[in-house]
Amino acid sequence: MMNRLFWKIFLSFWISLILFAGAGLLAASLFLERTHAQDEIESPRDRHLTYINEARLVAKIEGIEGLKSWLKKLDRTEAIPFLLIDRAGKDLLDRPISSHLAERLDRRRKPRRPTDERRSPGRRDLIQVPGAGEYLLVPNFQAVTLNRVLSRPRVIAPPVIVAAIVSGLVCFLLAGYLTRPIRRLSNATHQFAAGNLSLRVASTMGRRRDEVADLARDFDHMAERLQILIGSQKQLLSDVSHELRSPLARLQVALGLVRQRQQHQTNAELDRIEHEAERLNELIGQLLSLTRLESNTQxxxxxxxxxxxxxxxxxxxxxxxxxxxxxxxxxxxxxxxxxxxxxxxxxxxxxxxxxxxxxxxxxxxxxxxxxxxxxxxxxxxxxxxxxxxxxxxxxxxxxxxxxxxxxxxxxxxxxxxxxxxxxxxxxxxxxxxxxxxxxxxxxxxxxxxxxxxxxxxxx
The missing domain is CATH 3.30.565.10 (Histidine kinase-like ATPase, C-terminal domain)
Structure with missing residues (x-):
């Protein structure tokens, strides 16, 4: 009960992180399912032969530079990296070649019998590039990793975008949920400081039952107590001022009677009494003016x-x-x-x-x-x-x-x-x-x- 707002914030951010993690796993799962579906329609060997034919056509029309562009595009879309290796054992895009793949390529290049050299299995994978020699298109199955799958833009982008939108919406709603009542409290404090002591904010919190609602109720309790205290102070000041007016008026009347009996003779003590009475009358007048101004709101x-x-x-x-x-x-x-x-x-x-x-x-x-x-x-x-x-x-x-x-x-x-x-x-x-x-x-x-x-x- 003491940490209701804490749990709302904690759970909101926790759910957002879970959404992002789930988006990554979902992306990998969807990609693997799509890959398996493609394998059922078209075997990996048939897809390999299709890429070989495409590479030969690109090499024939666009040369080595066109082949590089085609290979980069293929690498961005395929989870399985396809290497285009020359006779020296180097990839056209300078990608690393594992020792296991290098040994396998060496075995494929060696004919089983001298008479079968022309029918070596590697010959069907060769791609002739005008002016650049021969290349071998080889799939590197060992390089298929989760990081590579998740790094494919078309694989990871849709789930991540969905997760970002959902988590952003959650955070937006949470931010609004937290800041709206705080803004109301802030405006209330400004109005309260400006003299609107009758302002209350708990009724604007709706059905909230968290720390912000408790703060609003505490604010109302404080405002009510201050309003009572300040109102009592103003009333006391006003009452005292009014009560002082009566004896002051009688004092001035008595002073006038004394002067009449003395036939308006100069008397320093009476002059002093009259001067102080006038000052007291002026002070009471200012006090009454102040209390009237403080009691008005418009x-x-x-x-x-x-x-x-x-x-x-x-x-x-x-x-x-x-x-x-x-x-x-x-x-x-x-x-x-x-x-x-x-x-x-x-x-x-x-x-x-x-x-x-x-x-x-x-x-x-x-x-x-x-x-x-x-x-x-x-x-x-x-x-x-x-x-x-x-x-x-x-x-x-x-x-x-x-x-x-x-x-x-x-x-x-x-x-x-x-x-x-x-x-x-x-x-x-x-x-x-x-x-x-x-x-x-x-x-x-x-x-x-x-x-x-x-x-x-x-x-």
Whole structure:
């Protein structure tokens, strides 16, 4: 039970090897049967005389070269090799001659009586070749081996072809049987990693009862547990965020009442309380936005959005904020006209989060550059690039920038007012639009965030 798939693979290859071996034996058997059938119709001596007559005719018409060609053709078709031997005891095709055959030829060439020299048995086997002397056509029965039989193309080819087709079909079916569920599992893991936690694959395995089906069931069990855990985490985050809103609202009301009683006098402690309450309110708002984005699997509302116009508006608003910190936001080559089907507020929020993050970390007296173009590496996609001129981030943090609450430097983030949620919200929003967001360090300093959006969503 633990090795069901192992036995399927083992037996399939074993059967294929048996088929090939059986094909070889079948080929030899069929050839020998055909040879015996020919012998029943025509005796070996009669066939020998037929070949002698053919050889004489070829020698007379085509000479020694034609005789060589005829002999090669005969050698490819006959399991019994026929040697054409001259007076010196050499074969016309330089094939080896056994000592037993050489002795037998010597005895045949010697006449029994001087008066019977003209009627020597060897005379009937002689083949006169103009300009090349006399040759003797002799069958070499001792050279008939299994290897020679199997090496005849017309003998071995049909069974081997049949065996190859059958075994190839078996291997093809086995490969499909093994790879189809593995491809389903691979696609499922990609979709699961992309956020589709409700995906299950065991039902697509049919009646399989092997290790692959066990793996599919284990995957479903893992997916179910992860879905429950992540769902609980999201629900907890959402509940806590909502619960924090109520005491925070009461705190802000109480703060306003205190200020009224003091007739709006300046108080550093109250200002500090108000500042921290605003920050807490902003954090709760971002947490609620993140939980809403993570709970959605597709856009609830979409409309045609001009990406260039949206970027120009985001850049103008961000530039107004950046100038207060001796920074600026620029759009470069933003003349491209591109309209996609998107949720305008959600896409705007994603772009604003990325741009504000760049403003936060670019050096003073530098700019945040925003470019829009068709992606040169992916036809049919738009590429939005937001590049700052700050210190960048460590390479091992590039893939973690879009995770919630991830900070490159805690002290720097506290000073800048960041919570580690802006890029996470942007990543979820871009993902809902079918896009991809990534970050990389520039060679001459600074961080670039690239947002790719598919054009095929445009109506």
């Amino acid at each position: 856009l609830t509302h979409s409309e045609p959005v001009d990406v260039a116009a949206l970027l120009a508006e985001v850049a103008e608003n961000a530039d107004f904020e950046a100038r207060a910190a001796n920074r600026q936001v620029r759009t470069i080559n933003n003349s491209l006209s591109a309209t996609i089907e998107a949720n305008e507020p959600l896409l705007r929020s994603a772009l604003e989060n990325v741009v504000r993050n760049a403003i936060r970390y670019t050096d003073e007296n530098t700019s945040v550059d925003i470019t829009l173009q068709h992606d040169p590496e992916h036809p049919g996609w738009l590429l939005v690039q937001v590049r700052d001129h700050g210190p960048g981030v460590p390479d091992d943090m590039l893939t973690k920038l879009f995770e919630p609450f991830v900070r490159v430097g805690d002290a720097r983030d506290r000073e800048s007012g960041g919570y580690g949620l802006g890029l996470a919200i942007a990543e979820r929003a871009i993902h809902l639009h079918g896009g991809v967001i990534s970050a990389s360090n520039e060679p001459n300093g600074g961080l670039s965030v690239r947002i790719r959006l598919p054009l095929n969503q445009a109506k």
